[in-house]
Structure formats: structure tokens, C-alpha cells
Amino acid sequence: MSLRVTGRVWVFGDNLNTDAMYPAFAMKMDPPEAAKHVFYEVRPGWTDQVAAGDIVVAGTNFGVGSSRPVAALFVELGVAGLVAEEFNSLFFRNAVNSGLAAMTVPDATTLFRDGDTGTFDLADGSWRNETTCAAGTVPPLPDLILDIIASGGVLPRLAAQGYLPAELGDVLRSSAVQMGGAGSGA
Amino acid sequence: MGLTIIEKILARKAGRSTVAVGDTVVVDVDMTVLIDLQFATMWLEPNRIHDPDKLAIVMDHAVPAPTLKDAAGGPRARKFAADFGIRNFYDVGRHGICHQVIAENGLARPGEVLACTDSHTCAAGAYNTAARGLGPAEVYSIMCTGTTWFQVAPTIRYELGGVKPPEVSGKDIFLHIANEYGDAANVNLEYGGAGLGGIPMHDRRTIATQGAEVSADFSTFEPDDVLRTYLDTCGVTGYRAAEPDPDATYADVRDVELSALEPYVARPGTVSRNGLPVSRLGQQKVDQAFIGSCANGQLEDLEIAANVLRGKTVATGVRLLVTPASQAVYREAMRRGYLQDIADAGAVVTNSTCGACFGYHMGVVGPGEVCITSSTRNFTGRMGSTDAEIFMASPATVAASAITGYITDPRSVTA
Numbered sequence: 001m002s003l004r005v006t007g008r009v010w011v012f013g014d015n016l017n018t019d020a021m022y023p024a025f026a027m028k029m030d031p032p033e034a035a036k037h038v039f040y041e042v043r044p045g046w047t048d049q050v051a052a053g054d055i056v057v058a059g060t061n062f063g064v065g066s067s068r069p070v071a072a073l074f075v076e077l078g079v080a081g082l083v084a085e086e087f088n089s090l091f092f093r094n095a096v097n098s099g100l101a102a103m104t105v106p107d108a109t110t111l112f113r114d115g116d117t118g119t120f121d122l123a124d125g126s127w128r129n130e131t132t133c134a135a136g137t138v139p140p141l142p143d144l145i146l147d148i149i150a151s152g153g154v155l156p157r158l159a160a161q162g163y164l165p166a167e168l169g170d171v172l173r174s175s176a177v178q179m180g181g182a183g184s185g186a
Numbered sequence: 187m188g189l190t191i192i193e194k195i196l197a198r199k200a201g202r203s204t205v206a207v208g209d210t211v212v213v214d215v216d217m218t219v220l221i222d223l224q225f226a227t228m229w230l231e232p233n234r235i236h237d238p239d240k241l242a243i244v245m246d247h248a249v250p251a252p253t254l255k256d257a258a259g260g261p262r263a264r265k266f267a268a269d270f271g272i273r274n275f276y277d278v279g280r281h282g283i284c285h286q287v288i289a290e291n292g293l294a295r296p297g298e299v300l301a302c303t304d305s306h307t308c309a310a311g312a313y314n315t316a317a318r319g320l321g322p323a324e325v326y327s328i329m330c331t332g333t334t335w336f337q338v339a340p341t342i343r344y345e346l347g348g349v350k351p352p353e354v355s356g357k358d359i360f361l362h363i364a365n366e367y368g369d370a371a372n373v374n375l376e377y378g379g380a381g382l383g384g385i386p387m388h389d390r391r392t393i394a395t396q397g398a399e400v401s402a403d404f405s406t407f408e409p410d411d412v413l414r415t416y417l418d419t420c421g422v423t424g425y426r427a428a429e430p431d432p433d434a435t436y437a438d439v440r441d442v443e444l445s446a447l448e449p450y451v452a453r454p455g456t457v458s459r460n461g462l463p464v465s466r467l468g469q470q471k472v473d474q475a476f477i478g479s480c481a482n483g484q485l486e487d488l489e490i491a492a493n494v495l496r497g498k499t500v501a502t503g504v505r506l507l508v509t510p511a512s513q514a515v516y517r518e519a520m521r522r523g524y525l526q527d528i529a530d531a532g533a534v535v536t537n538s539t540c541g542a543c544f545g546y547h548m549g550v551v552g553p554g555e556v557c558i559t560s561s562t563r564n565f566t567g568r569m570g571s572t573d574a575e576i577f578m579a580s581p582a583t584v585a586a587s588a589i590t591g592y593i594t595d596p597r598s599v600t601a
Contacts, residue, residue, distance in 0.1 A: 015369075015456065019565045024545040027223075028253050041572050061371050064401040065565065066305045066544070067321045086371050088401045089337070090305055090319050097323035142210040144335055154327045155230075163232050163330040177228070184223040184322055 003122040003150055005081040005101045006130070007053040009112050016042065016058055018065030018091065022073055027184065031175050035076040052078030055118055059084065059109045063091020069184060071098035076175035081120055083108050083127075096145055099153030099173060103127065105138055122146060188431030190341040191406045192374045195316040195428045199299050207435075209338045216240060217293050218328045219302035221284050223247050225266070226259035235270055236332030242274035242293055243267055244284035247304075247540045252547030282512020282538050285309035285395065285480035290514050292420045296409050296427035301328050306480050306562055311394035311406040312387060314413060314427050318404050339403045340437035341374040343430075346381035348445035353597050355490070356389025357482060357560060357580035359442070360396045361450035365461035367440065371401035376430065378408035381444045387416045388486040395481040399457045399563060449583050449595050451558075454575040455566055464583055464595040472558045474551055475500075475588035476569075477581045478509030478536075479543040479561035485515050485524075487560065487581040492524035494585035494596060500532035501591030506584075507549045508533050509541045533588070545569040551576070558593055560584045 020042050026034040039046045056074065062084035063070065071094040074082065081101035085108050095102040103120045105111070105127055112118055116131035125140035140146070151157035155172040158164050164172065171177055189197060189204060197205045199213035222245040235241065243263055251257035260278070267275040276287050285306055288294050294310035300317035301307070303325045310317035320334065328334050344363065375397050377390070385393075390407050397405030407413070409427035417425070452461040477483070477491050488510060500506045508528050510516035516538050519525050525535050542549030543561035550570035551557045557569055557576045560583075564576040579587070582596035589599055 015458075017565050019563075019568050023567055027546065028255060030227075041567065061369050061401050064369070064371070065398075065563065067303050067319045069322055088371055089339070089403050090321055090398075093324055094321040097321060097327070142337070144210060144212070154323045158232075158327055158330055161331075163234060164230060165233065168230070177230075184227055 003101065003146060004119070005055060006117065006119040007055045007080050008051070009055045009057045009114070009116050009118045010046070010050065011109055011112055011114050012042070012056065012058045013109070014059035015061045015064060018063060018068055018070050022068045022070045027068060031072065031076050035073040038073050038077065047077060050077050050079065053080045055079065055081045055083060055120070057083045057108050057112045057118070060086040061088060062086065063088040067094070069094055069098070071095040071100050072175040075100060083118070083120060085109060096148050097154040099149055099151065101149060103138065122149065187435065188433035190374065190434045190436065191314065191376050191408065191428045191430050192316055192341060192404045193338065194430070195297055195299065196336060196338060198297070205338050207338050207340045210335055211338060212333050212335050213299055215301045215328050215332060215334055216295065216298035217242065217300045218325060219244060219284055219288060219293065219300070220325060220329065221246055221303050222249060222256070222259055222263060224303060224322050224325070225262040226256050229262040229266065231266060231269065232330050235329050238271045239273065240332065241272050241329055242276065243272060244276045244287045245278050245281040246284045247544070248547055249278050249281055249539050250537065280513055282514065283480045283483065283540055286484065286511035286515065289313070289391065290420065290512060292422040295422055296413070296425045298425070301325055301334060305398045306395045308397045308402070308405045309391055309395040309480055311397065311404060312390035313417070314407060314409045316404055316406065319398065339372050339374050341376050342370060342438045342440065343376045343378065343436045345379040345439055345441045346377060346385065346444055347379055347441060348381050348443045349384045350444040350447060353582060354447045354449065355580040355582065356385065356392035358447055358450045359389070359444070360393045361452050361457060361461045361578065362447055363442065364400050364452070364457040365450070365459055368459045369401050373402055373437065374404040374406070375402045376406055378430065382408060382410055383412055384444065386486065387412060388484045391484065392481045395562060396457070449580060449597065451583065451593060452564055452578040454564055454577060457564060457578060464579060464593060467593055470577065470593040471556060471591060472504060472587055472593060473555040474549065474557040475504060475506045475584045476542045476549060476557060476559040476561055477584050478507065478511065478541055480511060481562045482560035482581050483509055483511030483515065483538070485518055488515065488519045488524045488528070490581045491585040492527040494582055494599065495531035495533065495589070496527040498531055498589045500588045504588050504591050506533035506588035507536060507542055509536045510538045512538050542569055558584050558587045
């Protein structure tokens, strides 16, 4: 996956928890169906509006809650990156392990508005609002984490290391296999 | 420079003399725990795993299986355990909520690193273990490689002082802290102090478990004689506990005077800056009451519930669900008569599982209903309908509320 993403941003608020993105009843569904319930109460209908390559921008404490693989649902929806003023560390790890670009940008929800185009470069920590021309940098992530994201997530990396059948290759980057291969959580 | 408990364990397991806040470290993991949900959708058997003796499988979230999807996971888990010779396999019948099974089987050891999928893995911090939930993909990776990575976060220390009143539990202590100080994302919590010896192990586990609710990284307790005695009874030996250094650096040190605490309740939505003493809540009717989960389905929690409920009757129109945290807890609570007292009062005692806590397969709450729960999480929609309200309190408060039909200070109903 790319460490540099450009796309339309959707701006959300603070304290978005995992149950608001992946409710328990959706855990009984296959990934494509489950993905239709992301933000089902917070912003009904959003999953019909979001398009491949879009980026989610959130406030503080993004992803507090459970281990259920919400990040894989964002991959299923085609979301290219997650940006937040502050991530819950478990949610951040799930994003990295899904090969999803994730960047912490202070004040992100005031620097970006719904529909702006944003560019985020994880390798050098730079970000830019292409609509308003605001720009800045944050400390880049450690090489280990960048390597997992660049590998397309932890499963393709494990396949490259010989822990999983190498012929699975690209299949391991799909959200369905991410959620099924390593399993789910709650 | 001195190290906190977590810094000390991470340095040790990374093979370094020290670590500092902001470092990213790769550490050896002593025990990795897989749960049933990992096997439910599909399961790719790895070519090889790091060490079958450092792996456990616990059937917990959806047992006995409520859906075909979950039912399909059981055979995969059994095949995987057989193929790779995994002896720590807690199949249905010797199962329980993974954090309870981890505790009662001595899988969490002081000074060591424990990894599990589930967000409440921080529960094992009660045993001076560096433990936290890492998600299914990470746990799969650790199963293969034996290692994981952590970004070392700053630590906040809670200095416990005084003696807690007998009717105040770990839940009340945690709800007080969550209300007073709010979220702790990307922060470790450390508990210690002169008052620690008066906090029993089950209360420590409730407090450690709920660190996830304030978004904390690790929640870890200092080792002391109470812990050592507990570990002796579990047969855990040969460990090397991690004490914080006297000159450890903390982001903040917060004093908690235990004698000043009273039963607490959190309002619906979050526990963070959203609680108050039960005595100040005002009249709040309830439809469902739940005692269970990794936080409060322990034997002592059931004993407390039985003591409140004995000889009393659950109010008309109220459902009280009680879910022992493991099969071992269930059997012992039955042997001691707790389950008899609880059921005689009109409660429904369920099989041990995560159950109503995460609104998946048992005890789901409907639109417009109000639930008082002693479980882990009170997010909107967590236990069922997004139009239901979830209040959180101790097992004593939940039991008292089930009797009166209103959220009730347990001090007002005890015999």
C-alpha cells in the first residue's frame, strides 16, 4: 500500500468508538455487508457516499473500544487512509496491520472540512490541504510501522516471511481475508 | 534514570538496559492468547508457529455457538490445536472469558508480556503483567514470530491511600477515577501506594480491565504480598515481578483517598467524566440488570451479588442476568450456594461467556430500555439497541437495583 495518499476527506468528531463503526450485530455478517454499517448511527448513509480513495479525518480518542477489526471494514469501503488528532493505540495498530495509512495530525478537524482534498505522506510526515493550501509536518512513524503499512498489512508481510503460503500473495490484502484469515475480535 | 513498571518490563523483554517514552521497541512475548472469534469467519493455518507452549486458545465470546458462523469456528480451533500440539486449549466445558481463564490458569505472570486479541487484556495488569489487547491480526503475527512492537507511552501513577469502605468495590474506585480524570489515550496507568494492600485481587482485576474504557495502553499494578499470596494459590512460581524504580518519571501522580469513596455509577455512553455517586443520581428506573463479564463475573462478584439478593426478590418487570466469568467460577459458585441464592431471587443464571456485555448473543436490550450493568463498556448500542441506555455500576449496586427496580445504593438494601 502507498505511504502517500491523496483524496477527498470526510471529517468526523471526537471519541468515535469501535461499536459505532462496527456494531455487534454486524459481526454476524460477511465483510461487504458489515461494512455498510460503519458510522450507522453517527452519520447514516455515509457508506453510500464514501468512494474509493477517500480519507477519514477524526478528532481525539479515535477508535476507543474493542479489538474488532474495524480497519478492515474501511479497507472494504475503499478508504485510503485514516487521519486523527489522536488515535486509540489498539485501533491504530489494527489500521497499520490492515495496511491502512494512518497519521496523527493535531487540529486535523479544524484544518480540514468535508470535501477538501488532502495529501498525507507517512514517509516524511508531511500533510497538505490541497483545497485551502494549509500544510505542515508531523514526526514520521518508525520504520517498522511504515514497513508493515507498505507491505499491505501484517498478513502479506508474514507471507513474505514464510509464515503463510506465499502463493496467497495479494489475496491477503483483501479485507475479507484480513478479517477471516487472522480472525475477528470483539 | 528510573523506570516505571511497564518501562522496566518492556526493557527486559526487548533485551535492553532501559527504554524511554517515545521509543518503539520489539519485545519477546511470553504468552499469546487466541479467542474463538479468530476462527469464526475463516482461518488460515500458518506454515509454522513460534512455540506451541507459549500459545493458548480460549473459547469465550460466542459459546455455545449462537450462529452458524460461530459454530464453524469450533472445528477450526480444535483442528489447529491438534495440528500444532497446543496444550493450553480451553474448549467449551473448560472455557470462560479469556481474561478469567488466563488468571485462573496462571497464564499471566508478573514481569512478563502477555498478548491477546481482546481489548480487555489489560486485565492481567492486576498480576503485574504487561498485557494489553492487540487485535486479531497482531495476535496472529505474534503466534508466528513470538514478538511484537510497542511505542513506549508516558505513565500516570495512581497513588492509592487509606482504606476503602467495605461496600466500595474496584468498580467504584475505577468509576471514580474515570469520572475525575477522564481519558488516557496513549498513556500507561500504574497503580500502587500505601492503600494497595487493602484492595483484594478481584477488585484489582476490575480496575485493570477497565483501563481500556479510558483508552489507556497498559494498566499495571505494583507487586505486593496480596499478589504473591494469590499467585501461590494458583501455583504460579519462578516469576520475576517488576517494581517501579523510586526515581521513575511519571507524566502525573494522582492521589486517591480510598476512605472517601462511595458507590459510583456511570451514566450512559462513556465512563469518562460521566459518573457520580449513586446516592446523588436521583430516581432512575431499570428494565435489565447484568452482572458478569471479565470485569465483574468473578467468584467474589457473585458472592457479593448473592449476599445482596439472598432472601429477596427481583422487582416485577426487571430482568436480572448473572453470567459467571468462567466454567470454574460457575462450578465453585454453585458449590458454595451463590447461584442458588441468585436464582431463588428471580435472576437468570447463564452459561459462562462474554454474553450480554457485547450485545452479541444473549441478553440484548431493546429500544427504550434501561440497563444497569457491572460489565465493561457502556457505549451507545453496546448491549443492543442504540435507543437503550446503559448505566454502569458495581455488582452490589446492580443487585440492589434489580431488587428495587431503580438504580439503588447497595448500602440501603443490605440486611
